Amino acid sequence: MTEAMALPFMTGLLGGFGHCAGMCGPLVSAYALGGPCPGERPGIKNIGPHVLYNLGRITTYAFIGAIMGLSGSFAASAGTLEGLQYAVSILAGAFMVVMGLGIVGLMGTGIAKAVERQSGLVLRAASPVIESGSVFKYYPLGLVLGFLPCGLSYSIFIGAAASGGLVEGMAYTLAFGLGTVPALLAVGMAMGYIGSRTRGWIYRAGGALVIAMGLRFIARGIASYASM
Amino acid sequence: MLITGCTDYPPSNAPDCSIDRGPCIKAARDGATEVTFEISPRPVRSMAELRFSVGLVRDGWPVDDAALVLDLTMPGMYMGDNRIRLLRSGSGIYTGGGVLPRCPSGGRIWRVELLRLSTDPALEPVSLADFTFEVRER
Numbered sequence: 001m002t003e004a005m006a007l008p009f010m011t012g013l014l015g016g017f018g019h020c021a022g023m024c025g026p027l028v029s030a031y032a033l034g035g036p037c038p039g040e041r042p043g044i045k046n047i048g049p050h051v052l053y054n055l056g057r058i059t060t061y062a063f064i065g066a067i068m069g070l071s072g073s074f075a076a077s078a079g080t081l082e083g084l085q086y087a088v089s090i091l092a093g094a095f096m097v098v099m100g101l102g103i104v105g106l107m108g109t110g111i112a113k114a115v116e117r118q119s120g121l122v123l124r125a126a127s128p129v130i131e132s133g134s135v136f137k138y139y140p141l142g143l144v145l146g147f148l149p150c151g152l153s154y155s156i157f158i159g160a161a162a163s164g165g166l167v168e169g170m171a172y173t174l175a176f177g178l179g180t181v182p183a184l185l186a187v188g189m190a191m192g193y194i195g196s197r198t199r200g201w202i203y204r205a206g207g208a209l210v211i212a213m214g215l216r217f218i219a220r221g222i223a224s225y226a227s228m
Numbered sequence: 229m230l231i232t233g234c235t236d237y238p239p240s241n242a243p244d245c246s247i248d249r250g251p252c253i254k255a256a257r258d259g260a261t262e263v264t265f266e267i268s269p270r271p272v273r274s275m276a277e278l279r280f281s282v283g284l285v286r287d288g289w290p291v292d293d294a295a296l297v298l299d300l301t302m303p304g305m306y307m308g309d310n311r312i313r314l315l316r317s318g319s320g321i322y323t324g325g326g327v328l329p330r331c332p333s334g335g336r337i338w339r340v341e342l343l344r345l346s347t348d349p350a351l352e353p354v355s356l357a358d359f360t361f362e363v364r365e366r
Contacts, residue, residue, distance in 0.1 A: 011308045019306045023333070074327050075277045082275075089332070154275075154329030155308030220332055227365050 004163075005175040008156055012179020015152045020180050023152075025187045026213035027092055027145065028053070030099040031138070032191035033206050049138040050188035056142020057184075058177030061153065062170045064146075065160040069169015074161035078154070082224075085149040089221030092145055096214025103207025149224065241303035241337060247272050247361040251283075256342075256356040261286045263342060263357040272363045274330040280312055282322045282342060284356075290320025295345040297353065300328065303360070305335050328363055336362050 031049065064081065071077045156176040160169035194206065245252035251266040264283035272278065280298055284291035300310040307329060314322035328338055339360045343353035 007309060015306050015308060073277070075275060078275055149330070149332040151302070151305060151307045151329050151331040151333070151335070155310050158310065158327050158329060220334075224332065 004168075005171060008159060008172050008176035009179040011152070011156060012176040013182065014179075016180040016183030019152045020150075021183045021187050023150065024145075024148070024184060026210055027096060027148075027217075028184050028188045029191040029206060030096040030210045030214070031141070032188045033099070033103050033194065033203065033210065046192050047185070047189065048135050050185050050192075052136060052138035053142040053145075053188070054177075054181045054184060056139040056144075057146040058142075058174060058181070060143050060146025061156075061173040061177040064157060065163075065173025066166045066170040068157050068160040069163050069172070070166040072161055072164075074154075074158045077161065078157065081147070082149070085147050086221045086224040088144060088147040089149055089217050089224065092148055093214045093217030093219075093221060096210050096217060098214075100207045100209075100211035100214055103210060104204045105207075149220075241339065241360060243337060243360050243362045245359040245361040247359075247363070251281075252359050252361070254357050254359065256284075258356070261291065261356065265340065265342070265357075265359050267361075272328075272361070274328045274336070274363050274365055276327065278326055278328065280314065280324050280326055280340075281317075282314055284320050284322070292316060292320060294322065295347075296322050296356075297343045297345060298324065298326070299341040299343055300326070301339050301341070302331060302335050303337055303339055305331055305333070307331065330365060336365065338363060 028050070031053070064077075067081075068074055068077050153173075153176070156173055160172040163169045163172045191206070194203065245254075245265065247265075247267050248271045250270075251264045253262060253264050255261070256263050262283075262285045264281075264285075266281045266283075268279045268281070282296060282298070284294055284296075294316075296314040298312040298314060300312070301307065310326070310329070312324040312326040314324040317323040337360060339358055341358040342356045344356050345353050
C-alpha cells in the first residue's frame with residue numbers, strides 16, 4: 001500500500017471503530033438483528049450479508065471518489081450529490097423503522113401500517129431489495145446506503161477531490177472504505193449473534209433502539225432538505 | 229456518541245472566535261507572536277470552498293519564514309484528517325484553500341490549530357495557537 005493510500009485506510013480503520021460503529025452501527029444492526037432466522041446458529045456462514053453489504057458500500061465510495069477526483073472540486077460535486085444523500089437518509093430511516101418494528105414484534109400492526117403509509121414512496125422503491133429472500137439483496141442495499149451523508153466520508157471525499165484524477169480519487173475512497181470494513185463487520189456479526197441467540201427483552205430493546213435511530217435518520221434527512 | 233452524535237460540547241469547546249465578524253486575533257503560545265486568523269468568504273459556511281488566512285507578527289515585525297499548516301477538527305466528533313497547507317501570500321500573511329465538511333448530526337463548531345512545521349522533518353510540528361469557531365450550514 002502506498003503512503004498516499006495509507007492515510008485514507010487508517011482514517012477508515014480508526015474512524016470505523018470511533019465513528020462508523022456509532023453512526024452507521026444501528027443501520028447494520030437493523031438488518032443483522034432482523035436477518036437471522038430464530039434458532040439459527042450463528043457462524044461464519046452468516047458473514048455473507050455483511051460482506052455483500054460492505055462491498056456495496058465501498059463500491060459507492062469508489063464511485064463518488066472517482067467523480068470527486070475527476071472534477072477536482074469537492075464543493076461543486078458535493079452540491080449535486082447532497083439532494084440524493086438526504087433522500088437516502090430518509091430511505092435508510094424508513095428501512096430501520098420497518099426492520100425495528102419487525103424486531104419488536106409490531107409488524108402488521110396499526111403503527112407499522114401508518115409508517116408504511118407515511119413513507120410509502122421510498123419503501124415501495126426499496127421493497128424489491130428489502131423483501132427479497134436472496135442474500136445478494138445486501139449488495140444493492142450497501143450500494144444505496146453508501147450515499148448516506150456522513151461527516152467522516154465527506155472529509156475523505158475532500159481528499160479524493162484533491163487527489164489529482166479519476167483513478168486516484170477512486171483509489172483514495174476505496175482505501176477508506178476498506179479501512180471501515182472491520183468495524184462494521186464486527187458490529188454486524190455481533191448483532192447477528194445477539195439476534196440468533198436472544199429473543200427476549202434485549203432483542204426487543206435492540207429493535208426499539210433501531211426504531212429510534214431510524215426516526216433520527218428520517219428527521220435529519222428532512223431537516224437537511226429544508227436547509228438546502 | 230451513539231445518541232448524541234456531534235451536538236454536545238464541553239464548555240472548553242465553546243467558540244472563542246466570531247469568525248463571521250472578521251479576523252480573530254490571539255497571542256501565540258510562545259508569548260511573543262501575534263496570530264491573526266480569518267476565513268473568507270463570510271458568512272463562513274460548511275461544504276463550500278473557503279480561503280483560510282493567517283497573519284504572523286513577532287515583536288512588531290511580520291514573520292515571513294514560517295512553514296504553516298492548519299489542522300481542522302470538530303470537538304466531540306471524529307471527522308477524519310483535514311489539514312490545510314498555507315503558503316506565504318504577503319508580508320507575514322499565509323493563505324490556503326479548504327472545505328469544512330458538514331456534520332449530518334448537526335455539529336457546527338470547528339477548532340483550528342495552527343501548526344508550525346520544523347525544517348527538520350524528524351521534529352514534531354509546534355502548535356502556535358488554536359481558535360474555536362462556529363460555521364453556518366449551506
